[in-house]
Amino acid sequence: MTGLVQGVGFRPFVYRLASKFNLTGWVQNTNENVQIRLSGTKPEIENFLKSLETEAPSAAKIEKVILEDLQPEQFPTFSIRKSDDVSDHITEISPDIAVCQECLDDMADDGNRRNYAFVNCTNCGPRFTIIRDLPYDRDKTTMQDFPMCAACRQEYENISDRRFHAQPAACAACGPQYELYLKENRIIEPMNRIVDLVAKCITDGGILLIKGLGGMHLACDAFSDIAVEKLRSVKRRDGKPFAVMFRDVDTLKQYATVSAQEEQSLLSWRRPIVLLKKNDHDIQPTLSKGISSGLNLLGVMLPYLPFHHLLFQQIKPSAIVLTSGNFSNEPILIDNQEALSQFTDHVDALVLHNRDIFNRTDDSVVRIIEGKERLMRRSRGYVPSPIRTKLDTDGILAFGAELTNCFCIGKGQNVIFSQHIGDLQGLATTVFYEETIAQFLRLFRVKPSLLAVDMHPEYISTKTALTFCDIPVVQVQHHHAHIAACMTENHLDEQVIGVALDGTGYGDDGNIWGSEFFLCDLNTYTRITHFEYVPMPGGDLAAEEPWRMAVSFLYKAYGRSFTNLKLPFLQEIEPEKTETLIRMIDRKINCPLTSGTGRLFDAVASLLGLCQVASFQAEGPMRLESLIQKYSGDIYNFDTGETIGFDTTIRGIIDDLIAGVEITMIATKFHNTINTAIFDTVNTIRKQSGKNKVILSGGVFQNKYILEKTSMLLRKNNFEVYTHSAVPSNDGGIALGQLAVASKRRENKCV
Numbered sequence: 074m075t076g077l078v079q080g081v082g083f084r085p086f087v088y089r090l091a092s093k094f095n096l097t098g099w100v101q102n103t104n105e106n107v108q109i110r111l112s113g114t115k116p117e118i119e120n121f122l123k124s125l126e127t128e129a130p131s132a133a134k135i136e137k138v139i140l141e142d143l144q145p146e147q148f149p150t151f152s153i154r155k156s157d158d159v160s161d162h163i164t165e166i167s168p169d170i171a172v173c174q175e176c177l178d179d180m181a182d183d184g185n186r187r188n189y190a191f192v193n194c195t196n197c198g199p200r201f202t203i204i205r206d207l208p209y210d211r212d213k214t215t216m217q218d219f220p221m222c223a224a225c226r227q228e229y230e231n232i233s234d235r236r237f238h239a240q241p242a243a244c245a246a247c248g249p250q251y252e253l254y255l256k257e258n259r260i261i262e263p264m265n266r267i268v269d270l271v272a273k274c275i276t277d278g279g280i281l282l283i284k285g286l287g288g289m290h291l292a293c294d295a296f297s298d299i300a301v302e303k304l305r306s307v308k309r310r311d312g313k314p315f316a317v318m319f320r321d322v323d324t325l326k327q328y329a330t331v332s333a334q335e336e337q338s339l340l341s342w343r344r345p346i347v348l349l350k351k352n353d354h355d356i357q358p359t360l361s362k363g364i365s366s367g368l369n370l371l372g373v374m375l376p377y378l379p380f381h382h383l384l385f386q387q388i389k390p391s392a393i394v395l396t397s398g399n400f401s402n403e404p405i406l407i408d409n410q411e412a413l414s415q416f417t418d419h420v421d422a423l424v425l426h427n428r429d430i431f432n433r434t435d436d437s438v439v440r441i442i443e444g445k446e447r448l449m450r451r452s453r454g455y456v457p458s459p460i461r462t463k464l465d466t467d468g469i470l471a472f473g474a475e476l477t478n479c480f481c482i483g484k485g486q487n488v489i490f491s492q493h494i495g496d497l498q499g500l501a502t503t504v505f506y507e508e509t510i511a512q513f514l515r516l517f518r519v520k521p522s523l524l525a526v527d528m529h530p531e532y533i534s535t536k537t538a539l540t541f542c543d544i545p546v547v548q549v550q551h552h553h554a555h556i557a558a559c560m561t562e563n564h565l566d567e568q569v570i571g572v573a574l575d576g577t578g579y580g581d582d583g584n585i586w587g588s589e590f591f592l593c594d595l596n597t598y599t600r601i602t603h604f605e606y607v608p609m610p611g612g613d614l615a616a617e618e619p620w621r622m623a624v625s626f627l628y629k630a631y632g633r634s635f636t637n638l639k640l641p642f643l644q645e646i647e648p649e650k651t652e653t654l655i656r657m658i659d660r661k662i663n664c665p666l667t668s669g670t671g672r673l674f675d676a677v678a679s680l681l682g683l684c685q686v687a688s689f690q691a692e693g694p695m696r697l698e699s700l701i702q703k704y705s706g707d708i709y710n711f712d713t714g715e716t717i718g719f720d721t722t723i724r725g726i727i728d729d730l731i732a733g734v735e736i737t738m739i740a741t742k743f744h745n746t747i748n749t750a751i752f753d754t755v756n757t758i759r760k761q762s763g764k765n766k767v768i769l770s771g772g773v774f775q776n777k778y779i780l781e782k783t784s785m786l787l788r789k790n791n792f793e794v795y796t797h798s799a800v801p802s803n804d805g806g807i808a809l810g811q812l813a814v815a816s817k818r819r820e821n822k823c824v
């Protein structure tokens with residue numbers, strides 16, 4: 074049996090099932106699978122197999138079952154055989170699992186020893202975040218500091234107990250404890266007093282730092298504008314949306330629309346943050362506007378730790394903001410001392426505990442598009458489950474991109490992805506990156522023999538790779554890596570049409586790419602066409618200040634005369650600033666050329682008055698997408714030729730703005746224009762090449778309207794469309810593509 078069948082309570086489950094059906098034999102973990110030997114009657118074995126599929130522990134995922142008839146053998150009982158688990162091949166580590174209902178029932182029962190805030194069992198609880206080394210045993214986790222009491226040990230050793238071999242199992246007598254810091258006061262027990270005080274603090278509009286599973290969270294009442302504003306200033310983060318944790322799914326449904334698939338993701342044991350559409354009507358009390366202002370999306374999750382459940386029993390608000398506990402651009406905090414020294418003066422209380430976090434892990438973020446779960450950030454609950462490929466990935470270490478970094482390592486045909494690392498810009502994140510690479514290589518017993526990096530010479534990730542001496546390096550073009558990532562998760566290894574739309578990536582010609590139409594395979598690519606280049610006045614600054622791109626596009630579409638246009642947007646900008654930009658463009662001073670789709674979206678967002686200076690990455694494009702209310706078929710014209718140009722589109726938008734057309738309509742028409750431009754281009758490439766498989770990748774395809782409508786249009790015209798689901802379409806998925814390209818080049822003896 075292969076799949077996620079180790080570290081999730083699978084063997085005890087098999088044991089109990091075998092006993093139930095009077096079967097004898099054994100179960101054993103081996104290098105790459107779980108083996109079961111069964112002796113019994115045929116109907117009993119068939120019943121066993123049926124129950125195996127339907128009753129397996131919630132976090133287990135059986136991918137393949139191979140059945141074999143063997144020579145009959147007599148076994149006295151059914152047993153769990155010791156695993157020969159010191160070999161280098163044991164790689165499967167379970168992600169962290171949200172607390173299960175049975176444990177919550179234990180916790181709610183006053184008479185139960187497990188009325189305890191760190192309750193867990195064989196089927197639930199911390200995993201990856203506490204694992205220091207393999208094999209997965211308590212003394213190789215951060216639970217090592219907590220020797221089991223006699224009662225816990227007895228359960229741990231009792232095969233019919235729910236906590237048989239539950240490595241993190243503990244009780245109030247022997248396990249970790251929460252501690253509350255209220256200014257000078259440190260309060261350790263009783264737990265219900267801590268929860269009461271925390272609840273009071275939140276109800277009174279206070280800000281808290283709470284230690285969780287993979288890191289700390291900052292929390293406050295989600296209905297209080299004052300508290301949310303205060304939290305924003307503590308975090309030193311201007312506009313980036315906050316995630317909200319709701320008491321339960323029914324409360325949540327009053328604030329956001331929840332489809333069946335969205336509900337499934339919300340309630341899954343992985344408990345990701347799910348991006349949902351806010352409800353149009355206001356309901357009392359209203360969520361603070363400061364949570365995600367200007368966006369129609371809300372990042373939402375449900376309680377996943379016993380502590381969250383305890384808290385919601387006591388607090389009045391039915392939702393709290395729960396955002397990563399760190400200052401902007403730093404990794405999520407895990408260390409108690411750092412938390413105390415950095416946050417004591419900024420928050421009203423700190424809720425810490427004495428179980429160490431070994432693997433720092435943020436909350437994951439998903440969005441359901443076309444009925445499928447799409448990862449925006451792959452972290453807690455997903456990492457480190459491997460991604461299966463058909464490539465020989467062994468020994469390849471792929472370093473990822475610069476922003477939203479994840480790296481990955483290859484082992485056999487499996488790819489093990491790191492948790493979300495973040496933007497490799499601050500020192501703290503870079504240290505986290507380097508440490509995690511070292512940890513992964515050690516934990517998963519990989520000795521790298523081939524490195525894969527982005528072509529960008531200045532990326533921290535590229536530079537980090539150079540510190541690994543004497544190992545060959547494969548450089549992979551950013552957008553080729555996007556397409557290769559999507560191909561790999563879809564098990565494609567042939568020539569395809571690749572469409573990679575994003576903000577920024579280093580191009581072969583030294584320009585900034587970001588709208589690539591490739592004919593490519595895993596090994597190489599031909600860039601068939603792209604969006605027309607436009608100057609990016611100020612370089613990187615233009616990505617942070619969308620108004621600069623608006624000026625650039627206007628100047629290109631109208632020449633100088635755009636300054637005479639009666640546009641509210643232009644009145645917001647001092648004329649001298651516009652003049653400076655024009656001069657920079659004319660003289661080609663600090664004006665790199667870009668074909669990045671993100672910059673076009675930025676420009677349009679600026680023209681519509683949505684965002685002149687971005688307070689977080691992709692703010693303009695996100696606000697633009699949020700304007701779309703319903704489907705409309707209207708589009709703007711665009712220019713075709715050797716490249717795809719948008720001068721006509723920009724003029725169409727300006728005409729509409731001057732004519733007083735609603736900006737919601739303009740945003741929709743603009744999105745339709747992009748969808749049609751993609752479709753027309755891909756169609757032309759099909760005519761020339763005969764290729765029918767289209768890969769859609771890059772951050773732009775996190776946009777639901779773009780992904781849904783483009784795929785629909787393509788499928789209606791008999792294209793086979795492939796999109797991301799296992800790794801993000803943003804730069805967080807790029808490492809998979811780098812690794813696939815390196816694997817292919819090695820296979821072709823090109824390295």
Ligand code: ZN
Nearest residue numbers: 173176194197
């Ligand atoms: Zn449990």
Ligand code: ZN
Nearest residue numbers: 222225244247
């Ligand atoms: Zn105990």
Ligand code: FE
Nearest residue numbers: 575577578804
């Ligand atoms: Fe990208």
